[in-house]
Amino acid sequence: MTGGAGQGRLAIIAGSGGLPAALVAALPERPFIAALDGFPPAGLAADQVFRVERLVPFLDHLQDAGVDRVIFAGAVQRPRLDPSLFDPLTAQMVPRLLAAMQGGDDATLRAVVAIFEDAGFGVVDIPQAAPGLLAQAGALGAQAATPADIADADRGAAILAALAPVDVGQGCVVAKGLCLAVESVYGTDAMLGFVAAQRPRLEPTRGGVFIKRAKAGQDLRVDLPTIGPDTVTAAIAAGLSGICLQAGQVIVLDRDRVIALADAAGLALWAVA
Amino acid sequence: MTGGAGQGRLAIIAGSGGLPAALVAALPERPFIAALDGFPPAGLAADQVFRVERLVPFLDHLQDAGVDRVIFAGAVQRPRLDPSLFDPLTAQMVPRLLAAMQGGDDATLRAVVAIFEDAGFGVVDIPQAAPGLLAQAGALGAQAATPADIADADRGAAILAALAPVDVGQGCVVAKGLCLAVESVYGTDAMLGFVAAQRPRLEPTRGGVFIKRAKAGQDLRVDLPTIGPDTVTAAIAAGLSGICLQAGQVIVLDRDRVIALADAAGLALWAVA
Numbered sequence: 001m002t003g004g005a006g007q008g009r010l011a012i013i014a015g016s017g018g019l020p021a022a023l024v025a026a027l028p029e030r031p032f033i034a035a036l037d038g039f040p041p042a043g044l045a046a047d048q049v050f051r052v053e054r055l056v057p058f059l060d061h062l063q064d065a066g067v068d069r070v071i072f073a074g075a076v077q078r079p080r081l082d083p084s085l086f087d088p089l090t091a092q093m094v095p096r097l098l099a100a101m102q103g104g105d106d107a108t109l110r111a112v113v114a115i116f117e118d119a120g121f122g123v124v125d126i127p128q129a130a131p132g133l134l135a136q137a138g139a140l141g142a143q144a145a146t147p148a149d150i151a152d153a154d155r156g157a158a159i160l161a162a163l164a165p166v167d168v169g170q171g172c173v174v175a176k177g178l179c180l181a182v183e184s185v186y187g188t189d190a191m192l193g194f195v196a197a198q199r200p201r202l203e204p205t206r207g208g209v210f211i212k213r214a215k216a217g218q219d220l221r222v223d224l225p226t227i228g229p230d231t232v233t234a235a236i237a238a239g240l241s242g243i244c245l246q247a248g249q250v251i252v253l254d255r256d257r258v259i260a261l262a263d264a265a266g267l268a269l270w271a272v273a
Numbered sequence: 274m275t276g277g278a279g280q281g282r283l284a285i286i287a288g289s290g291g292l293p294a295a296l297v298a299a300l301p302e303r304p305f306i307a308a309l310d311g312f313p314p315a316g317l318a319a320d321q322v323f324r325v326e327r328l329v330p331f332l333d334h335l336q337d338a339g340v341d342r343v344i345f346a347g348a349v350q351r352p353r354l355d356p357s358l359f360d361p362l363t364a365q366m367v368p369r370l371l372a373a374m375q376g377g378d379d380a381t382l383r384a385v386v387a388i389f390e391d392a393g394f395g396v397v398d399i400p401q402a403a404p405g406l407l408a409q410a411g412a413l414g415a416q417a418a419t420p421a422d423i424a425d426a427d428r429g430a431a432i433l434a435a436l437a438p439v440d441v442g443q444g445c446v447v448a449k450g451l452c453l454a455v456e457s458v459y460g461t462d463a464m465l466g467f468v469a470a471q472r473p474r475l476e477p478t479r480g481g482v483f484i485k486r487a488k489a490g491q492d493l494r495v496d497l498p499t500i501g502p503d504t505v506t507a508a509i510a511a512g513l514s515g516i517c518l519q520a521g522q523v524i525v526l527d528r529d530r531v532i533a534l535a536d537a538a539g540l541a542l543w544a545v546a
Contacts (some may be wrong), residue, residue: 078476168432
């Protein structure tokens with residue numbers, strides 16, 4: 001599915017951030033690059049910019065360009081929709097999309113995937129297309145996790161598992177067994193900034209682990225959890241001693257720099273199943 | 274158990290905040306007031322200040338004072354312990370307390386309750402002793418909850434129910450089905466301040482409901498969820514349109530002022546089972 005096995009071209013449906021460019025660099029040949037208006041991918045020129053209000057004509061255009069498989073990559077926050085821009089066929093999809101949006105991010109993304117599949121596209125996931133972008137099990141850097149880090153990571157995984165059925169949370173912060181924060185729609189950086197600001201108030205004021213995992217049942221074809229150098233910097237600023245990722249399901253952007261930053265700060269960075 | 278049925282005196286084991294004084298005002302006769310060192314109750318003179326490191330002598334003192342029932346009231350953050358202050362009998366309890374603290378706040382408080390019960394005290398809860406302090410089902414103020422508020426409140430209740438087994442969260446904020454924040458050890462005001470700071474970033478930038486409930490299985494004899502005027506002010510600053518409490522299980526401090534603030538802002542304040 002991922003390389004030359006398909007008959008047509010692969011397209012990246014790109015959002016913002018560094019992931020689309022990292023993915024393009026990891027793929028064996030350059031894909032068609034489509035970017036959602038308002039969420040430009042960093043360091044990447046789009047072959048086409050599209051809007052949700054004109055999704056059906058955009059899908060037709062992809063087919064005309066010989067695309068038969070798509071891969072979603074990059075961050076998209078719910079775009080504002082301009083009612084005056086809808087074409088009639090896309091307008092018919094609005095009830096379906098709005099219903100899905102009531103159910104949380106996962107439900108929304110599942111609906112988007114279904115629309116592409118219904119239009120005849122294969123939907124490829126990043127673990128399949130570019131496995132080298134994902135954290136594999138074990139230590140990524142030089143600092144080993146302590147038993148306290150591992151206990152906090154276990155508790156964080158249990159918290160995220162509990163939240164999965166209600167479609168909340170790819171991340172949380174746990175220190176000495178205490179839950180310091182749960183990731184919300186505002187994302188990882190906002191959560192780590194909150195912890196950094198609150199830490200002087202209560203013990204423990206340092207230590208603890210940021211746990212980042214895919215939600216159980218999450219569709220890995222969209223919205224893969226991602227960390228990068230900014231995540232490590234924010235974790236250090238929050239006084240944490242570790243970052244624990246889910247092996248095979250979390251993307252590490254700019255891995256060399258991520259590891260260098262973690263090692264320089266003595267931060268344990270590791271992945272577990 | 275609550276009034277004159279017992280043979281001895283009732284003692285309040287008080288933490289900080291306005292709850293201990295509100296409880297004293299609501300009780301038919303003045304109880305013995307014991308305050309944890311470092312967490313003075315507002316507007317209330319303690320008959321005795323005690324420290325965790327000398328818990329066993331404190332329990333003996335309560336018995337000498339004729340106390341046979343206790344009621345926990347007020348906020349306590351995990352106190353720092355000074356190893357040099359422990360008496361030998363209290364020191365023997367340390368492993369039990371530390372093990373409980375690894376399991377989260379509920380486990381810690383259950384262990385504290387068990388220590389008082391093992392020493393022969395009855396532990397009375399606030400709903401039993403002063404039911405008038407709790408929110409009863411229905412609207413508390415003049416503003417009715419909209420269907421959107423009610424839907425957000427339902428989703429918030431589901432999120433908190435999912436978190437209960439891992440002993441996290443008495444509160445969360447939901448707007449248009451999106452989880453904006455989950456309460457952590459840093460408490461309600463920190464969470465609402467986070468939402469206020471983040472709201473300009475993403476839609477919806479206004480509206481939504483703060484949901485406050487006891488954790489399923491939570492021991493209501495300690496750590497009852499509590500709101501007061503500051504909570505309403507913080508919810509308004511976070512752009513919320515409602516506060517939904519669990520009927521019979523959330524204390525409303527300074528109720529007249531809480532309702533006046535909510536009504537003045539058009540904030541729906543209601544309680545559901």
